[in-house]
Amino acid sequence: MTINQIQDAIIEEFGCFNRWMDKYEYLIDLGKKLPIIEPQYKTEQHLIRGCQSQVWLRAELRNGAVTFTADSDALITKGIIALLVRVLDAQQPMDIAHTELYFIDAIGLQAHLSPTRSNGLLSMVNTLKSIGEKFSKAH
Amino acid sequence: MKPPTTSPTLDVAAIRRQFPILAREVNGNRLVYLDNGATAQKPQPVIDAMAHYYRELNANIHRGVHHLSQQATHAYEQARETVRAYIHAEQAAEVLFTSGTTAGINLVATCWGRKHLKPGDEIILSTMEHHSNIVPWQLICQQQQSRLKILPITHAGELRLDAFQELLSERTRLVAIAHVSNTLGSVNPVARVIELAHAQGALVLLDGAQAMPHMRVDVQALGVDFYAFSGHKMFAPTGVGVLYGKAALLNDMPPYQGGGEMIERVTFDKTTFAELPHKFEAGTPNIVGGIGLGAAIAWFAQFDAEAVTAHEQDLLAYATAQLSALPRVTILGTAPHKVCVISFLLADAHPFDVGTILDQQGVAVRTGHHCTQPLMDFYNISGTVRASFAIYNHRAEVDALVAAVARAANMLA
Structure with missing residues (x-):
């Protein structure tokens, strides 16, 4: 599936939730299924620092596509990372670098990506894209 | 009866x-x-006072001969007097308008610290301090080769006064403590802290940011040397606060920032500085903020x-x-x-x-x-x-x- 097909699928899934609780419970569940970064990579090098919740992210280039593993100390943050990883995992570096992540707004999670200092999500999105950029140049 | x-x-x-x-x-x-604790909401009288200022009074203060400037100056200085009366400072000149608690603490650390801190001197802070009552002291201590001593707390969140007495020495120059802890809510025994510090010849600065929205503070009854607080946590706008300091201490301190408002006479050879409080209020101040703070205090004081x-x-x-x-x-x-x-x-x-x-x-x-x-x-x-x-x-x-x-x-x- 392309990045945008996955984004559209997520928007459709979230469309079923009428109550905020269902949405957040789903996010918390998603977080539990996130491909977790291996402990030896939970280092300063892979840390995206937020004021409150921390995010660890590792990317590898495998056969021309990028594989992500990640973790966070907060469950909701972890759920949002799981969504981002689902959208961008196994995609081409160039596509990752140039994608527009419109699903975040569409499912009402944009507040989590505002430039508050409370979580590392905004910088994580920027990091994801710059990883795509870096790998597409190296490719 | x-x-x-x-x-x-x-x-x-x-x-x-x-x-x-x-x-x-x-x-x-x-x-x-x-x-x-982060910021309080604003009552209608504060919102009205600020709107009134921009609708009816807006002018730069202290220098203008025209009517608006005089009215604006009067409103601003009236606000200073409201603060003075509320905290019971001896004179309005001891009430410096700042941008907030952080600015007040930085002012004391910089101006008092540069002049009075010597290598080996000590400043006492507590474990529960807000970063803005830690970092300014770290910076000045680095410059002056002075040291920070940390007053420990109990698990419940109280200052350990027994340890305080041990930390105090002839090297202690200043004690900087929160009146009320922003994280724990503890109301610290500041009268006792001041008494003990003064007995040792040390000055006391209180971070009053979290106390002012909840209680009456009388700076003369406390005998505190410096008291810093923010307007926005006590129903006033952001960007305005107060540093109270005893006149003798403030007069003895060099100015903070240079600029307009804070001078008496400028030549390229030498500048003489204005009297208190203007010596520490360089540049056009937050006029509407000061007026809003006056309105907030007048509102809060009615209860x-x-x-x-x-x-x-x-x-x-x-x-x-x-x-x-x-x-x-x-x-x-x-x-x-x-x-x-x-x-x-x-x-x-x-x-x-x-x-x-x-x-x-x-x-x-x-x-x-x-x-x-x-x-x-x-x-x-x-x-x-x-x-x-x-x-x-x-x-x-x-x-x-x-x-x-x-x-x-x-x-x-």
Whole structure:
């Protein structure tokens, strides 16, 4: 599936939730299924620092596509990372670098990506894209 | 015979009606604003005073000969006098307008510290200080080769006065302590701190940011040397605050920033400085902020201080009991003398997750380290959830908080 097909699928899934609780419970569940970064990579090098919740992210280039593993100390943050990883995992570096992540707004999670200092999500999105950029140049 | 004293009570419903923002909805729920430790909401008289200034009075102050400038100057200086009377400073010249508590502490650290701190001198802070009462002292200590000494606290969140007496020595030059802890709500025994410090010949600066919204402070009765606070936490606008300092100390200190307003005479060879308070108020000040602060204090001062305390202590007792009754909630900060600030943890749930779920229910709290990382290290945690109350909060909001926390507990279990 392309990045945008996955984004559209997520928007459709979230469309079923009428109550905020269902949405957040789903996010918390998603977080539990996130491909977790291996402990030896939970280092300063892979840390995206937020004021409150921390995010660890590792990317590898495998056969021309990028594989992500990640973790966070907060469950909701972890759920949002799981969504981002689902959208961008196994995609081409160039596509990752140039994608527009419109699903975040569409499912009402944009507040989590505002430039508050409370979580590392905004910088994580920027990091994801710059990883795509870096790998597409190296490719 | 003395007539029976009736303790006046607050009409909280009437107070709430003066805060337009409290009628707002957030995420489909009536806003429950419990982030007053970060900033308080503004009552209509403050909003009106600020609008009135821009509609009717706006002009630059102190220098203009024209009518508007004189009216604006009068309003601004009237606000200074309101502050003076409220904190009972001896003279208005001891009331310096700043941009907030942080600026006031930096001013003292820089101007007093550069002149008086010598290598080997010591400054005492406590474990529970806000970063803005730590970092300015670290910076000046580095410059002057002086040292910080840390006054420890008990697990309940009280200053250890026994240890304080041991830390005080002839090397102690200044003690900088929070009047009220922003994270724990502890009201520190500042009168005793001042007494002990003065007996040793050390000065005392109090960080009053969290005290002023809850209690009357009399700087002369305390005998405090410097007292810094912010307007926005006491119902005034952001960007304005006060540094009170004893005139003799302020006169002895070199100016902070150079510029207009703070001079008497400038030539390229030599500049002489203006008298207090202007010596420390370079540049065009936050005029509307000062006027807003005056209006906020006039508004707050109309309420009986004991009635305010009684109301807030009732909220504290009720919220503490209700939250403690929830399984898996731990309250941090259990000093016997507290303002209505409650920091808590929900089992091992991340405070960010708890705060996010509370926000979905319209309950605004603060989560994280509250700019007190050394205190978080003391408790060996990364952060807390903090509910901080103000005069306009009521028991129904405690119920909303408790229900929201219970729901978060279910979701995050």
